[in-house]
Amino acid sequence: MKKQLNLSLYLVLDPTLCGGIEGLVNTTKIAVGNGVTAVQLRAEQMFHRRDWYLAALALKQLLMNTPVPLIINDQIDIALAVDADGVHVGQNDLPVHVVRRLIGPDKMIGLSVSNQQQLSDVVWPDINYLGIGPVFPTTSKKDAAPALGLAQFSQLIIQRKCPAVGIGGINLSNVKAVIQTGIDGIAVVSAICGQRDIKFATTELSHAIYQTRMLRS
Numbered sequence: 280m281k282k283q284l285n286l287s288l289y290l291v292l293d294p295t296l297c298g299g300i301e302g303l304v305n306t307t308k309i310a311v312g313n314g315v316t317a318v319q320l321r322a323e324q325m326f327h328r329r330d331w332y333l334a335a336l337a338l339k340q341l342l343m344n345t346p347v348p349l350i351i352n353d354q355i356d357i358a359l360a361v362d363a364d365g366v367h368v369g370q371n372d373l374p375v376h377v378v379r380r381l382i383g384p385d386k387m388i389g390l391s392v393s394n395q396q397q398l399s400d401v402v403w404p405d406i407n408y409l410g411i412g413p414v415f416p417t418t419s420k421k422d423a424a425p426a427l428g429l430a431q432f433s434q435l436i437i438q439r440k441c442p443a444v445g446i447g448g449i450n451l452s453n454v455k456a457v458i459q460t461g462i463d464g465i466a467v468v469s470a471i472c473g474q475r476d477i478k479f480a481t482t483e484l485s486h487a488i489y490q491t492r493m494l495r496s
């Protein structure tokens with residue numbers, strides 16, 4: 280099925296929090312069935328390349344007949360190996376123009392920015408979306424930049440020339456405030472991965488996003 284870049288509710292998967300590859304697939308199945316619009320495999324603690332490949336392949340198969348794209352974090356070879364829909368890279372990963380050359384013109388590239396300088400340096404034609412954050416403190420990324428807070432986040436997002444998500448410490452308690460800034464969507468790890476009730480967690484986030492958008496417009 281043709282994939283859509285809908286960033287409304289972007290699930291960034293952590294296999295450790297989900298309980299391995301089986302948990303990853305189960306979490307994704309429930310989350311996609313209840314409002315998640317994009318999926319990223321981000322496996323910081325997965326050391327074997329074979330495990331990365333098997334996890335990515337399982338997700339590719341799961342999402343095959345859905346409009347939800349599969350994005351691979353950092354690992355270009357894994358994205359190519361499973362014909363994923365795109366790659367997400369940050370400031371310490373391969374440069375975006377190199378990623379574009381490797382994955383071709385039709386795949387999606389997401390880029391992380393954490394401050395004004397990084398945003399000013401973006402080469403817009405090379406990328407499809409931005410991940411801006413951390414918005415709030417997070418425990419899901421060990422080397423995260425300092426949290427922006429909503430005021431600084433709002434200053435950055437008005438300069439975007441492509442769709443963007445907020446990421447970092449976003450959960451049910453603050454999602455409405457993040458959406459009120461006018462951002463295109465949110466990316467979350469721990470607000471869905473490892474939650475006792477994945478369906479409830481996803482549905483509540485999704486409803487909050489759409490309700491806030493309705494009030495915003």
Ligand SMILES: Cc1ncc(COP(=O)(O)OP(=O)(O)O)c(N)n1
Nearest residue numbers: 352353367368369370391410446466
């Ligand atoms: C949607 C989204 N936004 C930001 C990031 C962070 O990417 P990066 O800065 O490269 O850090 P790591 O995720 O590689 O630790 C992301 N993965 N996704």
Ligand SMILES: Cc1ncsc1CCOP(=O)(O)O
Nearest residue numbers: 417419420447448467468469
């Ligand atoms: C990958 C990433 N990039 C910036 S913050 C972050 C982690 C977000 O995780 P959580 O949603 O659990 O705070």
Ligand SMILES: [Mg+2]
Nearest residue numbers: 353368369372
């Ligand atoms: Mg990275």
